[in-house]
Amino acid sequence: MKTTVKKRVAIIGAGIAGLSCATHLQAMGFEVEVFEKSRGPSGRMSTREGDGWTADHGAQYFTARDPLFKHELSSWIDKGVAARWNPKIGVFEEGRWRASSSNESRYVANPGMNMIGKYLARTLTLHLNQTIDQLVPINNQWQLSSKESGLINSLFDYLVLAIPAPQAAVLAQVLPNEIQALCNSVTMDGCWTVMARFSEKPTFPFDAAFVNGETISWICRNQSKPYRIGQESWTIHASAKWSQDNIELAPQDASAQLLACAKKLGLDCSVAEIAIHRWRYASGFVNPSPEFISLPNFNLGLCGDWLNGGRVEGAWLSGQKLAIEIEKI
Ligand SMILES: Cc1cc2nc3c(=O)[nH]c(=O)nc-3n(C[C@H](O)[C@H](O)[C@H](O)COP(=O)(O)OP(=O)(O)OC[C@H]3O[C@@H](n4cnc5c(N)ncnc54)[C@H](O)[C@@H]3O)c2cc1C
Structure with a gap:
């Protein structure tokens, strides 16, 4: 994929894996948009904020x-x-x-713990409160639909799923059989x-x-x-x-x-x-770990902790390594 004409990449999931992938691709000249179902970025690196108190309640x-x-x-x-x-x-x-x-x-x-996600997301186009519920392949591009907005009026040249396996499995009907099987095989x-x-x-x-x-x-x-x-x-x-x-x-x-x-x-x-x-x-994670999945024929990739050891470091590396692979396409 040449970056002289800006290629458009949609990333589903603003956890550390999706944000790692997004920041690298943006730095390489790709036009990146991140779709996240929650109110803020960071996924399981999360902090509960109440009146006068905070507590890290995901990754510690x-x-x-x-x-x-x-x-x-x-x-x-x-x-x-x-x-x-x-x-x-x-x-x-x-x-x-x-x-x-x-x-x-x-x-x-x-x-x-949510600060790293906020920091990485600060220069990204981030669509919050968007639960992607359908992936629509159109010729060689992708269109997305969300529970909150319906069909989203943009076409993307490449799609990244940076969400846990069971959530990827829900979207996987249009993906190759082996990816559906892999997503379904992971117990979290x-x-x-x-x-x-x-x-x-x-x-x-x-x-x-x-x-x-x-x-x-x-x-x-x-x-x-x-x-x-x-x-x-x-x-x-x-x-x-x-x-x-x-x-x-x-x-x-x-x-x-x-x-x-x-x-x-x-x-x-x-x-x-x-x-x-x-x-x-x-x-939960796949063993042995593939680190990430790149399917250039489908203009599609998957990253996340479940593909690389199940922790923060593995998730960040998974996103980074997928981004480096996308650059080569
Ligand atoms: C209780 C707990 C304790 C942990 N403790 C540690 C620890 O001490 N050390 C450590 O290294 N790791 C720990 N972890 C694991 C660590 O949090 C994860 O490995 C890492 O944060 C995963 O990042 P990720 O980007 O792969 O996934 P996530 O952080 O899960 O990001 C995925 C994002 O995708 C979004 N999403 C999902 N489906 C959709 C959809 N359909 N449309 C749009 N958005 C969607 C989610 O809302 C989420 O924001 C812990 C996790 C938990 C839950």
């Missing part, structure tokens, strides 16, 4: 191992939208606590997340904790991360297995079970104000 932090991602991360750190996080971490296993011996470098976005587990707000810092010996063998798998004090302001808030994730087994519970019942487990582990939330979120597609 990320690691950086690949040189390309490390390079990008250093630019985010320079711009002040990411920073290293040095929590005191506990591990609960076999019924007892110990301090973590991991010396992994962990990073967070500032002042909330849900995650129940409780956010607890306190008027005073509760007594708990760690900033964050990995919990094994319990209903809960993760506890984190948001104020231990850099630049968090507002009311004291803690995020509690249920384990993938418990969440998936109990995904249809009423929110108040899920909350009661998570809070009982937190109390048993030493975090008493009885005086806290509680919010709860159900993630239907939190985690």
